[in-house]
Amino acid sequence: MSAFTEWVRDFEAQVERRRAVGDPDFTRTAHMPAPIVASVQRFQVGESGDGANLIAKASTGGDADYQAAVRMFVAEEQNHARLLALLLASAGATTIGGHWTDAVFVRLRRALGLRLELMVLLIAEVVALGYYRALRDGSGDPLTSEVAGRILADEQRHVPFHCLRLREGFARTPAVVRRLVRGIWWVLLVGATITVTWDHGPALRHLGVTRRGFVVDVAGLFRTALSGVQDRRNSLLPSQTIGS
Numbered sequence: 289m290s291a292f293t294e295w296v297r298d299f300e301a302q303v304e305r306r307r308a309v310g311d312p313d314f315t316r317t318a319h320m321p322a323p324i325v326a327s328v329q330r331f332q333v334g335e336s337g338d339g340a341n342l343i344a345k346a347s348t349g350g351d352a353d354y355q356a357a358v359r360m361f362v363a364e365e366q367n368h369a370r371l372l373a374l375l376l377a378s379a380g381a382t383t384i385g386g387h388w389t390d391a392v393f394v395r396l397r398r399a400l401g402l403r404l405e406l407m408v409l410l411i412a413e414v415v416a417l418g419y420y421r422a423l424r425d426g427s428g429d430p431l432t433s434e435v436a437g438r439i440l441a442d443e444q445r446h447v448p449f450h451c452l453r454l455r456e457g458f459a460r461t462p463a464v465v466r467r468l469v470r471g472i473w474w475v476l477l478v479g480a481t482i483t484v485t486w487d488h489g490p491a492l493r494h495l496g497v498t499r500r501g502f503v504v505d506v507a508g509l510f511r512t513a514l515s516g517v518q519d520r521r522n523s524l525l526p527s528q529t530i531g532s
């Protein structure tokens with residue numbers, strides 16, 4: 289039994305839960321001002337990758353449970369893209385073909401091994417936690433809040449899932465190297481978060497979040513996530529979601 293057996297069960301339970309609950313009622317109209325539409329379109333692109341690269345890298349590790357969990361994780365991200373596309377349609381908007389921030393992110397991740405890819409992915413997940421929380425709480429539109437809340441609940445599970453694999457990945461890394469990695473990780477996190485606040489500034493303003501507030505928020509979430517990677521007493525079970 290691997291550390292990921294529980295996670296396989298959790299991902300399977302989520303599939304069942306989604307089936308039982310069904311989709312939000314997308315026949316309603318979503319009222320989204322233009323900056324929110326532009327912002328959601330960009331996040332929709334980010335959620336829509338096929339994950340083939342990550343699945344291929346996960347399959348080299350020999351942990352069948354982890355491989356199965358990664359497949360279901362990728363399916364959840366694709367479901368986010370589907371929900372956001374339906375939300376945009378309810379607002380009378382379309383999806384976009386691509387965005388440069390996503391192109392940079394995808395190219396960067398492809399060039400890396402599993403551990404480094406997960407480090408970059410964790411940054412994206414933590415930024416997403418801050419973003420969907422702001423969208424859920426600040427949009428003022430019931431359908432938008434419902435979709436953002438559902439996606440947020442998944443992202444809250446994704447963070448400890450990646451943290452567990454990263455903890456295993458760094459288990460034999462000397463403490464001094466780990467400290468260096470942590471420093472570089474923070475630099476990347478701050479750089480990515482500032483890029484997002486710059487790119488999504490008008491939308492964040494509509495949501496009642498200042499750029500500075502967003503950076504502080506994401507930094508706090510990242511600190512919690514890092515403690516999950518480092519602290520071995522932290523069990524990182526599926527029930528331990530991060531960032532409500």
Ligand SMILES: [Fe+2]
Nearest residue numbers: 335365368443
């Ligand atoms: Fe997602």
Ligand SMILES: [Fe+2]
Nearest residue numbers: 413442443446
């Ligand atoms: Fe995610």
